[in-house]
Amino acid sequence: MSDRPDYPQTDAVRIQANRSLHREHSVPIFPTSSFVFDTAEQAKALFAGEEEGLIYSRYGNPNTDELVAKLCRLEGTEDGLATATGMAAMFASIAGLVMSGDHIVASRALFGSTLQILATILPRWGVETTFVDGTDAAAWEEAIRPETRMLFAETPSNPGLEIIDIAALGRLAADRGVILNVDNCFATPALQRPAALGAHLVTHSATKFMDGQGRVLGGAILGPADLIAELRFFTRQTGPALSPFNAWILSKSLETLSLRMERHCENALAVARHLEGDPRVARVRYPFLESHRQHELARVQMRAGGGLVTFDVPGGEAGGMAFLNALSMISRSSNLGDTRSIATHPATTTHSRLNEEERLRLGISPGTVRLSVGLESVADIVADIDAALDLQTE
Numbered sequence: 001m002s003d004r005p006d007y008p009q010t011d012a013v014r015i016q017a018n019r020s021l022h023r024e025h026s027v028p029i030f031p032t033s034s035f036v037f038d039t040a041e042q043a044k045a046l047f048a049g050e051e052e053g054l055i056y057s058r059y060g061n062p063n064t065d066e067l068v069a070k071l072c073r074l075e076g077t078e079d080g081l082a083t084a085t086g087m088a089a090m091f092a093s094i095a096g097l098v099m100s101g102d103h104i105v106a107s108r109a110l111f112g113s114t115l116q117i118l119a120t121i122l123p124r125w126g127v128e129t130t131f132v133d134g135t136d137a138a139a140w141e142e143a144i145r146p147e148t149r150m151l152f153a154e155t156p157s158n159p160g161l162e163i164i165d166i167a168a169l170g171r172l173a174a175d176r177g178v179i180l181n182v183d184n185c186f187a188t189p190a191l192q193r194p195a196a197l198g199a200h201l202v203t204h205s206a207t208k209f210m211d212g213q214g215r216v217l218g219g220a221i222l223g224p225a226d227l228i229a230e231l232r233f234f235t236r237q238t239g240p241a242l243s244p245f246n247a248w249i250l251s252k253s254l255e256t257l258s259l260r261m262e263r264h265c266e267n268a269l270a271v272a273r274h275l276e277g278d279p280r281v282a283r284v285r286y287p288f289l290e291s292h293r294q295h296e297l298a299r300v301q302m303r304a305g306g307g308l309v310t311f312d313v314p315g316g317e318a319g320g321m322a323f324l325n326a327l328s329m330i331s332r333s334s335n336l337g338d339t340r341s342i343a344t345h346p347a348t349t350t351h352s353r354l355n356e357e358e359r360l361r362l363g364i365s366p367g368t369v370r371l372s373v374g375l376e377s378v379a380d381i382v383a384d385i386d387a388a389l390d391l392q393t394e
């Protein structure tokens with residue numbers, strides 16, 4: 001995967017901010033809030049945009065600029081912005097482009113906070129969203145109105161791992177003159193490149209697989225120069241800037257992203273196949289299992305199936321919680337995309353704000369477990385799951 005011709009692995013490793021006078025090999029961190037002007041005339045030229053250069057770290061910093069340059073190469077976009085969290089990226093990429101009276105169409109299987117932005121926060125400012133079953137192409141088309149400005153999709157979805165056809169949405173967006181915004185957090189550019197399939201904006205929580213080691217929060221918006229220029233105006237004023245330290249961590253992480261994703265996917269597929277063979281477990285969901293409803297589409301759109309596996313353990317809510325408690329190695333946490341495997345019980349945590357019917361529509365039963373498969377030896381991951389199932393079903 002890491003040596004495939006359409007993935008710029010060398011740039012993921014080699015793109016680098018300018019070295020300092022010390023000629024250090026690893027790029028330094030630039031913890032500075034502002035940059036000095038040689039002359040008052042230079043300050044004037046920089047502010048007027050007549051000269052290129054750094055002014056203030058809310059606008060840009062060598063570390064965030066390096067990260068954005070890498071992400072643009074990986075996603076195949078002209079320009080981008082780095083943000084302090086994934087949610088800052090989701091919010092800015094939507095709020096920075098819409099105005100009162102505009103309409104959005106979004107898949108209903110969205111990350112919880114993204115759903116809240118669209119369902120609760122933006123309506124206060126007169127921006128309405130219609131939620132559709134993201135896997136139903138006709139539903140997207142029917143929901144578009146004259147005032148629709150954006151289509152927002154997340155694929156694979158959390159935690160149901162449904163796949164949305166990005167190329168089909170890209171054609172629809174182009175045809176109807178609306179912006180297609182795709183949250184590519186679960187797949188990362190190592191597995192899926194939405195811009196090549198017609199997405200205008202690609203948004204990220206860099207907190208997950210991009211950092212991949214559970215250390216920092218971060219986010220990014222990648223896209224064409226004109227949209228990013230509009231969004232840059234918004235983020236410069238509203239200030240969701242990423243810190244230089246976190247940008248440095250994330251840029252380093254990108255050097256190994258494709259290698260890590262390769263192993264996450266290999267381990268996750270092995271775990272999914274193992275679980276499919278266990279009669280105690282129901283509804284094993286993984287995009288690269290032949291039994292996945294959209295297996296064919298996943299194979300067209302994604303390089304591999306990703307690092308998450310979702311399945312149902314017996315015993316409903318109590319059973320799901322007992323399974324988590326019976327794990328000895330796998331961590332109980334709500335994060336995902338870490339080197340360490342993590343189990344989550346969506347019904348009582350990440351999706352507890354929804355009612356039962358809403359959860360069922362997203363593929364969440366009381367006994368559903370979401371597993372973020374890490375980089376431990378797969379035999380140890382499987383052994384921990386088996387032991388927990390043994391204990392739980394005793």
Ligand SMILES: *Cc1c(COP(=O)(O)O)cnc(C)c1O
Binds near residue numbers: 085
């Ligand atoms: C975690 C996540 C986010 C939010 O990112 P933060 O970095 O936690 O703000 C958005 N979308 C998806 C799909 C996520 O998994």
